[in-house]
Amino acid sequence: MHIENEIQIDYKVRINRVFEYIDANLDGALTLKILADIAFFSPFHFHRVFKSITGETLNDYVIRRRIEKSASDLMHKHVSLSTIYRSYGFPDNSSFTRAFKKFYGVSPTAFKKENPNKFSKIRQIESKNGQIYPDFEKYICIIDNLKKWIQMNAKIEVKEIEKLNLAYVPSIGTRNLEATYQKLVRWAGPKGLLDDNTKMVTIYHDSLLVTEADKARLDACIVLTKSVAVDGEFGLTSIEQGKFIVGSFEIGIDEFEKSWTGLFVWMHEHGYKKADRHPFELYHNNFNEHPEKRAKVDFYIPID
Structure with missing residues (x-):
């Protein structure tokens, strides 16, 4: 075995x-x-x-x-x-x-x-995923509601971040991400990489707006504060210094998609363009340990 x-x-x-x-x-x-x-x-x-x-x-x-x-x-x-x-x-x-x-x-x-705000998930077509999108009036209503929700639930900044060095394990499909993180934690613990200040990061190689969730490629990562040797399926990567839109949230697990959606709408409304780098999430807590199962998480969209 x-x-x-x-x-x-x-x-x-x-x-x-x-x-x-x-x-x-x-x-x-x-x-x-x-x-x-x-x-x-x-x-x-x-x-x-x-x-x-x-x-x-x-x-x-x-x-x-x-x-x-x-x-x-x-x-x-x-x-x-x-x-x-x-x-x-x-x-x-x-x-x-x-x-x-x-x-x-x-x-x-x-x-x-058909995508006036360049946001593909709200259109009056049936996608390959079988989702049916609303007409233009409903589109406008959804966008307005997202703007209000973002104003109430997010702190949004545009800032330069320093380089993040990461150890990671790749995952295919969002449903496999939790198990991938468990594998990462089991590996990181004995190497002394886990403490109360340890941060976890999910890097998105695919946009869930255009890729089915079970086919999306993601990296489950841990932010490194010291060098570490890796082997097997564990690797080293980094998020290079750069400019990002950063949305800070405290949300339920079922609100992640809405948060990403709202943040991209905010980006387009404010005239920013996504750069050819990967968006990512940075977690500040373990939502399973929160009394209301809420995640404290920052969403990062790279911009030019």
């Missing part, structure tokens, strides 16, 4: 290298042979391992990443469609439009046009 666990960990480490390579090369050739070599597998074995870990074929995963990243750009960037489709490896506008429409049910142009 111990040997089987080590093999599973080694496979996850190799696949995580592939995830990172794909994200860095969405405009290039992402063939089975290239990615299998990165994972140090034969193409046949790699294909099976990748699907067993992700639940998707390699081709489906790559197409989804390209489409979801392009959707995020349509929401957050003022760039041309040609710039977007070339950035994500599509040879022309027609192939990009076909793939996008197959995934979201509307063309890229309609996606952008």
